Amino acid sequence: MIPRVQNPIRNVVVERAVSRSPVVAALREGLPGVSFAFVDTVPERSRKIPGLLEVVHFKGRFWRSCPGTKIYECCGYQIVHIGTQCSLECTYCILQSYFENPNLRIFGNIEDLEAEVRQVPASAPHRLFRAGTGEFTDSLLLDPWTGLSRRLVPLFARIPNAVLELKTKTDHVAQLAKLDHGGHSIVSWSLNADDVIRREEPRSAPLDARLNAARRCADWGYFLAFHFDPMIEYPGWREGYRRTLHALFDAVDPSHVVWISLGAFRFMPELKGIIQRRHPTSRIVTGEFIRGLDGKMRYFRDIRLALYTEMVKEIRAWDSTLCVYLCMEGPWIWKRVFGFEPSEKGGLPAMLDKAVRDRMGIGGSP
Amino acid sequence: MVHPQRQSVPLASIDWDDEGFAIAGHAPDEPLFQSLEAVGILHPPLLWQKQPDRFAIVDGFKRLSWLRSRSSLVDALVFPKDTDEARLLAMRLEIKMLSRRLNLAEKAQILARYGALTSKEDLRRRICPALGIASQTESLSLWQSIAAWPARHLSALARDLIAEKTALSLAPLPEKDRESFLELLSALRCSASLQMEILERCLDIARRDGITLHALVASPEVQAILEDENRNRREKTAAVRELVHRWRFPRLHERMERLERAMAEVNMPSALSLVPPPHWEGDVWELRVRFRTPSDLAVSLTEAKHLCTTAPFQGVFEEFENASTAYPSGPTPVSPQGAL
Numbered sequence: 237m238i239p240r241v242q243n244p245i246r247n248v249v250v251e252r253a254v255s256r257s258p259v260v261a262a263l264r265e266g267l268p269g270v271s272f273a274f275v276d277t278v279p280e281r282s283r284k285i286p287g288l289l290e291v292v293h294f295k296g297r298f299w300r301s302c303p304g305t306k307i308y309e310c311c312g313y314q315i316v317h318i319g320t321q322c323s324l325e326c327t328y329c330i331l332q333s334y335f336e337n338p339n340l341r342i343f344g345n346i347e348d349l350e351a352e353v354r355q356v357p358a359s360a361p362h363r364l365f366r367a368g369t370g371e372f373t374d375s376l377l378l379d380p381w382t383g384l385s386r387r388l389v390p391l392f393a394r395i396p397n398a399v400l401e402l403k404t405k406t407d408h409v410a411q412l413a414k415l416d417h418g419g420h421s422i423v424s425w426s427l428n429a430d431d432v433i434r435r436e437e438p439r440s441a442p443l444d445a446r447l448n449a450a451r452r453c454a455d456w457g458y459f460l461a462f463h464f465d466p467m468i469e470y471p472g473w474r475e476g477y478r479r480t481l482h483a484l485f486d487a488v489d490p491s492h493v494v495w496i497s498l499g500a501f502r503f504m505p506e507l508k509g510i511i512q513r514r515h516p517t518s519r520i521v522t523g524e525f526i527r528g529l530d531g532k533m534r535y536f537r538d539i540r541l542a543l544y545t546e547m548v549k550e551i552r553a554w555d556s557t558l559c560v561y562l563c564m565e566g567p568w569i570w571k572r573v574f575g576f577e578p579s580e581k582g583g584l585p586a587m588l589d590k591a592v593r594d595r596m597g598i599g600g601s602p
Numbered sequence: 603m604v605h606p607q608r609q610s611v612p613l614a615s616i617d618w619d620d621e622g623f624a625i626a627g628h629a630p631d632e633p634l635f636q637s638l639e640a641v642g643i644l645h646p647p648l649l650w651q652k653q654p655d656r657f658a659i660v661d662g663f664k665r666l667s668w669l670r671s672r673s674s675l676v677d678a679l680v681f682p683k684d685t686d687e688a689r690l691l692a693m694r695l696e697i698k699m700l701s702r703r704l705n706l707a708e709k710a711q712i713l714a715r716y717g718a719l720t721s722k723e724d725l726r727r728r729i730c731p732a733l734g735i736a737s738q739t740e741s742l743s744l745w746q747s748i749a750a751w752p753a754r755h756l757s758a759l760a761r762d763l764i765a766e767k768t769a770l771s772l773a774p775l776p777e778k779d780r781e782s783f784l785e786l787l788s789a790l791r792c793s794a795s796l797q798m799e800i801l802e803r804c805l806d807i808a809r810r811d812g813i814t815l816h817a818l819v820a821s822p823e824v825q826a827i828l829e830d831e832n833r834n835r836r837e838k839t840a841a842v843r844e845l846v847h848r849w850r851f852p853r854l855h856e857r858m859e860r861l862e863r864a865m866a867e868v869n870m871p872s873a874l875s876l877v878p879p880p881h882w883e884g885d886v887w888e889l890r891v892r893f894r895t896p897s898d899l900a901v902s903l904t905e906a907k908h909l910c911t912t913a914p915f916q917g918v919f920e921e922f923e924n925a926s927t928a929y930p931s932g933p934t935p936v937s938p939q940g941a942l
């Protein structure tokens with residue numbers, strides 16, 4: 237199936253050290269009309285070049301822990317670092333200020349990445365690893381052309397104590413159809429109210445396309461997850477998010493869903509100016525934000541509570557056993573939304589590990 | 603480099619309309635005029651002999667304008683006709699830049715005029731630091747647009763009514779919005795940090811509610827504060843800040859007011875003060891105790907222990923817990939009805 241979102245790549249520049257990479261071979265095969273240039277070192281650029289993809293030899297750690305905070309509850313997610321940046325250009329995206337290089341970049345030394353993926357979980361066989369590729373880029377944006385999931389999904393299927401989460405706002409799932417996932421891969425979507433998708437995520441897949449893709453993945457035996465993050469308070473948010481939830485409930489069976497996360501919009505203060513310059517019609521930074529205890533701007537408590545309690549009520553009515561969690565929220569918010577703090581259940585990572593055990597049957601007994 | 607010759611020039615030969623080298627100060631320069639009255643012209647003005655009997659002023663506009671009604675001749679340094687105009691302008695800018703503390707209007711003009719003579723890199727690396735202004739690439743174009751402001755706006759800048767950061771934030775705005783905000787700042791004369799606080803909040807409100815900054819400042823609520831003869835500038839600034847906070851954060855503001863009312867009900871001993879979590883973030887409160895001696899402390903702790911059991915004190919925590927999750931679906935515009 238041809239991906240709905242058009243190929244965002246017009247030029248590829250490849251570092252010679254990775255010119256024989258299977259990723260480069262896949263790109264050349266999948267992008268016959270695109271020009272490829274080979275250089276010793278891809279220069280660091282501060283200017284965005286539309287359509288440019290950089291394939292570099294990454295010398296850092298591919299597997300790393302998600303940077304959390306001590307104040308707000310962190311989920312213990314492990315990042316499998318496949319590349320940086322995204323061309324979906326969502327107005328609120330942290331990547332606008334996170335990396336100096338604004339261009340799409342992937343790592344060509346895939347064998348090094350795979351070696352770390354084999355080695356890290358093996359070093360702690362009694363621990364469950366929840367890893368994902370969607371922290372610094374969209375997991376599936378370039379996947380139809382890079383073929384990365386064709387290598388990573390079967391690789392995770394052979395690791396008994398790890399699961400892979402592929403997080404996306406696209407419907408690029410056709411390449412996942414016949415992969416040997418072994419029940420170890422979760423395909424997850426960032427969801428939002430339709431109004432927010434149209435205004436703030438205009439280059440991503442529409443809601444129905446995301447949900448259709450989710451349904452297809454469920455048919456292929458994948459587990460699913462959904463992330464309502466960032467939730468935006470706007471006139472009509474209550475109805476907007478309810479409609480999205482009901483569309484989700486209609487699209488998939490809850491038994492396939494491992495978790496749903498909720499996270500109200502939050503941002504580093506310096507992102508405000510960037511959003512206002514790059515997206516002058518967006519109003520998302522004009523909400524009632526306060527500076528949180530971690531320095532990020534957040535909706536003040538009552539608004540977050542209103543957003544979360546409404547969602548939790550609806551989701552609980554759909555499946556009372558489904559793991560619903562709050563992303564980067566304080567225990568005082570958890571207590572008011574759920575009636576308990578994560579520490580009472582062993583911490584948020586333990587709650588998510590339990591969801592993997594209960595829904596996916598991976599990870600053995602606690 | 604061509605060197606100027608010292609000569610006596612008839613003031614009637616000066617082309618007073620030629621402002622090719624003018625960097626208008628937009629501010630009265632009383633100390634200079636007082637000095638001229640006291641000791642006359644100490645440093646000869648620089649002139650450019652564009653034609654045999656026509657001279658353009660390169661440097662010394664104020665000195666010459668002072669002299670004009672007092673003499674028919676000036677002792678000046680004169681550059682010959684074939685002097686390169688760009689080099690003369692650069693010289694003029696260097697003199698201006700390094701001679702005395704410049705106001706922001708002058709700095710903006712120097713930067714703008716140097717923009718045509720040198721590279722952006724030179725502007726960033728040499729000229730901006732010499733002028734003591736922000737040298738980020740995006741600031742350069744803002745400064746250059748500031749230089750083109752109308753004289754009344756540059757005058758506000760020259761008289762330090764607006765701070766550098768405020769000027770840069772106002773630079774991209776339409777002239778009418780900028781004019782209104784400058785009038786507001788002229789009335790308040792508040793600090794740089796307060797200027798930015800008020801401006802950022804006003805811009806957020808305008809963006810959120812789809813109104814202009816001009817409409818916001820022209821609203822009856824703001825104007826009532828500015829026209830209140832019973833308030834001094836400090837009180838007007840406080841009132842504007844409070845109003846803008848209420849408009850920008852309507853629900854947070856209301857919650858804070860309710861909590862403050864509940865806290866005011868507590869008969870708090872003078873040595874104690876209760877501090878809620880900042881902006882409702884977290885759930886850690888602070889009780890601050892001021893004491894001189896151990897026995898003072900013991901008394902305060904006893905009072906604090908008793909306080910915990912009182913209904914008003916409990917009421918503070920009930921108010922804190924009383925999060926309203928039943929908000930209407932999204933914020934409604936709260937900015938002034940008169941402005942909508």
